[in-house]
Amino acid sequence: MSMLAKKELTDNIKKALNNENLRSALGSFADGFVQDRNAAYEDEDFEALRKKVREARDYAVEHLDELADKFQEEAEKRGAIVYRAKDAQDANQYIQKLCEEKGVETVVKSKSMATEEIFLNKHLEKHDIDITETDLGEWILQLQESHPSHMVMPAIHLKKEEVADLFSEEVGYEVSPEVEGQVELARQELRKKFLSAGMGITGGNLAIAETGTIALVTNEGNARLTTTLPPIHVAVVGYEKLIAKFEDAIAALKALPRSATAQHITSYVTMVTGQVPTIVEGEEGKKELHIILLDNGRREMLSDPTFKQAARCLRCASCLNVCPIYKQVGGHVYGHVYAGGIGSILTAFFHGYETSDDVQEMCIGCRRCAEFCPGNINIPDLILELRRRLTEKRGLPFIFNVGIKGILGNSRLMHTGLKLASKFQGPITDGDMIRHLPLAFSEITECKSLPKIADKPFRDQIKNINQKVDSPTETVAFYAGCAIDFAYPEVGTSLVKVLNKENIKVEFPQTQACCGVPAKYLGDMETMRKLAKQNIKALEGSYDHIITACPTCAEAVIEGFAEALAGEPEWQRRAKKVASKVKDFSQYLANKGYEVGDGTKKRKVTYHDSCHLTRSLRLQEKPREVLKSSNNIDFVEMRDSDICCGFGGSYSFKHPNVAKEVLKDKLDNVEATGADTLAMDCPGCLMQLKGGADKHGVNIDVKHTAEILAENL
Amino acid sequence: MAVAEDKVIGNNLDELYDRFVKKAETLTTQVYRAKSGNEVLEYIQKEVNELGAKKVVGHESELLAEIGLKGKIEGVDVKTKNIVEEVETADIGISELDIAVAKSSTLIQNAESYEKRVVSMLPKTHIAIVKTNNLVPDLPDAFEVLREKYGTAVPPYLAFITGPSKTADIERTLTIGVHGPGRLVVIFVD
Structure with a gap:
């Protein structure tokens, strides 16, 4: 990432963390969301539902051209005009020209992420076309000349006092910071717009190929008015919204509101299929319907073997709602239309890979979003893949290049270095902790003290442990990982003590090295592969089990090594054999029916x-x-x-x-x-x-x- | 688990009705059940009186024509002809809905007719009349009904309505009645 982008991200983070309004709004929302959402799923089997969402979307992705053609054919049969737009400019120009051709001067729009993504408002305003957002949150942001920070609740970051100021300026008299009155004001002001607009623009939550139908999901009812009152309706719909059958809509209509706002269904679902009767100035007629099938990077995403699963995104934003990072910083930090984890993936395809470089970095990799995603998208893995591709393009930043490739990738150098460091850390340690780091690193120790590097790493300590296990029932290898080896050797010695007591002998293969995850998380797969091979060789002995006490290391050995070595079948086979023996410490004990003696401390x-x-x-x-x-x-x-x-x-x-x-x-x-x-x-x-x-x-x-x-x- | 509860509900109309009411209550939807057309009129009268409505518009479906809205409600002249000019300033709009989904208290309507559409969109109160017979347990059942009736020739405008229009866009404060009706009244007619 460029230094400028990095600086902007850091500044945005600082600004967000200092914004008390934002923090309290997001905090109370995140606290309540999971509970409400779970209650909304009490009468539906979430796993079964997301399986259906997944199947419908996966089918559509595999048959994309067929469904797009079918959709177009069916919609046109019913009087719609379907236009395939290759990018933002193409779509914007189509709408602008249509306005000019039909003499449309005012447009109303209901909430649509796709039109946010192509910056349609800006384009039309530049051509003197008056466009008004009619979703309350979007309208507030339009008045503020800002953009949404959340896909479902666009203005979640604003207080009613801020809304009052914006409204006062718009209507020219003092508006009080009282929500009910503000909503009534919006109703009245926007009603005028609805009644006079020459065109209504919507997005589309679903595009049903079989019938050429666009489905719209709203709570306020603005999509109903947008699709009914003005004489022309334009729907901007991404290719990923295609589904094959009418019935395929059911799962999405159930899952989207439950995951988005903990509702069983939204107040309104509107299905528009071809031209619909309308009355303009007393005249009965057919309403003009234009449907823009938007590419703008989607087709590349949908044909990518890894990223095509992002088509399953329903735009419910539950991944944001459960994200511990989003909770702290909100959506604007991401700096793009689509926020959060899924946002960095969509941004990469819709706005260019480099654009997502700074935002993908916000992901902490905790995987909580994937548990909640109604499309069953493996968001964290997609972010890792994105990171890998970005790293491949631009290389690792210099400091990581030295640290990861040069040191982590060379275990002897790393082990020697860490041992040396343990001797020289004296001036900054305070007992067992490093409480302050000098200058440039001081921010790191501002929130937590660091462990000092152990005087004697576990790999040396184990040599002196006299394991009194005469006839062991099992012999296990301990794969310690760097943190236990060099920072918390006492975890290792404890583990040996517990297992010895159970008559199990513990061996420590001395050639084991870092699991490679730090490299992988920085997108450096070359170092990951190198370390995987070294560890496989170290762990291939005739052990009954391989015990770990670090779940990240365990995951690397169980899945990561084989995955990284996918291109090398023989190594992959060896990786899988090693993987089959791995047991996490607590799992190993629990499976044995281990009971903690009553001798332990209370x-x-x-x-x-x-x-x-x-x-x-x-x-x-x-x-x-x-x-x-x-x-x-x-x-x-x-x-x-x-x-x-x-x-x-x-x-x-x-x-x-x-x-x-x-x-x-x-x-x-x-x-x-x-x-x-x-x-x-x-x-x-x-x-x-x-x-x-x-x-x-x-x-x-x-x-x-x-x-x-x-x-x- | 409530999933099991669904099976128990089955197709018994009284049970479906109860389920509809239970869900509707959580959404502030007012539900009545009328045995006859006259009883429907009584409930409409009650709403008109309580809201102090001055202007009422209705879209005459076969059922509503049979019940006959015109001249039956005291204190207001219910308009059923040329309603497009009247609807924007009306206090109440009345229309018939085709299917009622018990589980989510959702109403579904073939809203091809422009008049029918605006009657349920623009006034602050919408009174929806539904035949009790048209209650189904869940959304997939409703789709089955639609499929049987229309095949792939689905109506150009299908409206699903569940409770009143609402928003939580300012400070997540739930507020009823943004662009659509703030009050939804459902009258089931046996």
Whole structure:
């Protein structure tokens, strides 16, 4: 990304984090959304519904030309004029010329992301055509000369006082900051526009090929008026909205409102099929209908084997609503029409790859959005792929190039370097923590203290552990990962202690290296492949199991290695063989029916679900089973235990001020439980939460599950 | 789970009606059930009185023509002819809806007629008359009815209406009645 774009992003983030109105609006919304949304799905099977959405859209993508032709044929048979626009300019010019040809001077528009995307308003205004947004939120933003920060609730970032000022200026008298009156004012002002407009422009939520139908979903009723009152209707619809059959609409009509606004169905669904009767100045006639099928990068997206699944997006924005980053910064930080995770993907295709470079970086990779997406889109993986392609184009930034390729990719250099660093970190450490970093790095330690690099890494400590397991029932390899090896060796020694007690011998293959995920997350697959091979070689011994205590590392060995080596079948086979032996520590114990002895310390424990343990490995119940087996552990759940702690690997170093806010939310939830111990199964989260608790003066023991189990053994 | 509950509901009209009412209440939709045309008129009269309506427009479907709106409501002259000029300033619009979906309290209408459309869009109150017989359990059932009736020749304008017009665009404060009617009254007629 260019330095300028980077600076703009950083400035936008700062501005957003300092905007109290925005923060409180988004905070209270995010807190209530999941509950409301889940209630709306109580009478529908979410998985079954999203399967239907997925099937309908996937079918359409596979038969795109056929369905587009069919749609055009059916719509034209019924009197519509269908125009295929290749890009924004093409679509804008078509509408402008149509206005000029028909002598249209005023246009009303109902909410449509596609027309936002092509900047239609700006284009028509430039040609002296008066266009008015009729969705309340969009109208407010039009008056403010701003743009939406959310796909469904465009003006969520504004207060009623700000709305009052905008309205006062528009109508020329003082409007009070009272919502009901503001809505009534909008009704009256916009009604005049509806009654006098020469053209109504809409988007389209669905385009049904079989019947040539456009379906529109609204709550305010503005799409009904837009499609009824003016004599000409223009619908701008992306190719990805095509579905084959009339009945295919059902799943989308059920899923979209449930996921968007926790409604069973929106107040209005309007289906327009061809020309419809109208009355203009007392004359009965047929209304003119123009449908613009918009490409603008869509066809490239829909023919891309990886990104075609983005066609399943219903524009419900639930991915934004559950995103811990969006909650902190809102939509404007993303700087483009489509915000958030899915936004960076759509932006890449609609506005160009480079345009999305800064926004894709906002994703922390927690995968929560994918759980909620009614189109079952794997948003985080698509972002990683986007990042990979961007990196391929422009290379890694210099500092990462040295760090990732030069050091991470060379494990001997990295291990030596870390050992050396442990000797020279003296001036900045304070006990076991680094509480302040000098100058340029100070922002990183503003929110959390860092662990100091261990005096003796786990790889050296294990050599001196005398494992008193004479006739072991099983021999396992421990794949530690960098964080345990160099920052938290005590997690490793605890693990050995617990397993030895169960008569299991632990071996540590010394040639194991970093799992490569940091490289992958920066889009550097070359380093990922190199490390994958090295680790496969290290872990191929005749072990009964390979035990991990870091879910990110586990995910890398289970899926990441084989994925990265997809082009090399022999290596992929070896990767899969190694993968089949991996068990996460808590999973391994829980599956054995392990019970924590009553000798452990009395603790009131709350548990933080690490993103990768929960949403990749799906093991969130395993550590709970193990911890709850002790009479000495009083287990309490915290609110939103599955929301990211803000670590996200290098994320907390790249965007420390955003990560800080995510962390603060988490610590608030922890404190509210009154627990004396915070447990987790991920050393990354441990780094974030231990450091965070230390910095924020939260008096709580932050521990990996292995450490709790090893007490008093 | 409520999914199981659906099966229990089945096609019994009374149960479907109850389900419709239960959902409608959460959306502030007022629902009545009338045994006869006269009873429909009584409910309309009640609404007119309560709202203090001065001007009422109605779109005469076969059913509404049979009930006969004109001259039956005290205090107002219900307009059913040339309503396009009147509808913008009317307090109440009356029209017939074709299908009622119990689960979501949704009404579906073939709204090809321009007059029929504006009657349910422009006035602040919309009174929807539906035959109780036309209640179906869920959205897929409604699509089945539409498919049977029209095949692929779907009407040029199909309207689905669920509760009043609403917005939460300012500070997420739910406000009723933006561009469409703020009050929706549904009268089922047996």
